[in-house]
Amino acid sequence: MKIINCPLNGPRNAQEFVHGGEFVAMPDPHRSSDAEWSSFVFLENNTAGVVREWWCHVPTAYWFIAERDTIKDEFIRTYDPSEVFRERVEFAKPPAQGS
């Protein structure tokens, strides 16, 4: 059984986790082009090497960030999202419609 180290709960069986996709910065939804937005929503970089990903520990519904080597299929480090998000992410108000 593969073990993943959850930052909240400690080492647990991989069965208790789900993968939440690549960790990428969200573009401003009101100011990005359609191509930028669809790339963010639908496309994966599919990097061979060390990537940052969202993972969720299902019994606690706890989301965290993991650095994982996709070539060796090894977890390098897992940590709480508060290490990255130190404050609430705000976007500017959308431009007025029709202007």
Next chain:
Amino acid sequence: MALNPSTLPARSFLYRELQKFGAVFGEVNGYASAMTVGADAAAEAAQARSLGLCDLSALKRIGFKGWATAEWLTSQGVTLEDAPNRVYPQGDGARVARLSKGEFVVLGDLEGRSTLPDRLGGAWSMASANGCFRVPREDASAWLTLTGAEGGAMFAKVCGVDLRPHKFPNNGIAQTSLARMNAIIMRADRGNTLAYDLVFDLASAVYLWGALLDAMAEFGGKPVGLDAIKALG
């Protein structure tokens, strides 16, 4: 005279399962709850010390979550520390389980002496507790307790986390998969007897009850009533 569970407006969702074992019901907090299972009180107490499973779902419990929950609970007189996955006993017999930085379950005591769950439920409102939200644990989560010296060995059959007493400290919490269900497992020794409180999805209570009794059979484990748990101290 024994209470017929059907005559009360609320009863344990496990009452039909408990009736199969000859449970005698009494009223606890308006719920029909199994007080004894089997005729001999001494044998039942011995069962609880060896390996017993008891339904505590009639007892008071309430949950809170949100970024400012710890501050709000502290302002209500709850004693807490920062470490998550720990149970913090309160002076009046209630216990507050810290599941994460911002999520808590407040558990009442067996004798019903503690007023903390009711008091917090009465004090909380959306307007007054900014950043703290109620989780209806009393309506959403079942509560069982598994007691007895064989508990650590039994859990090895149904849970990937090492819950043996020398590895899993008293008042420790493991939120994990138990018989393939998500559950909160809290070590809560009663007197000198090893015990674990299990809080999990209420709708799956009959499944987990059966799965645990099946795993316990190898060690001679059986259901016990509330009276046997109270006798542990």
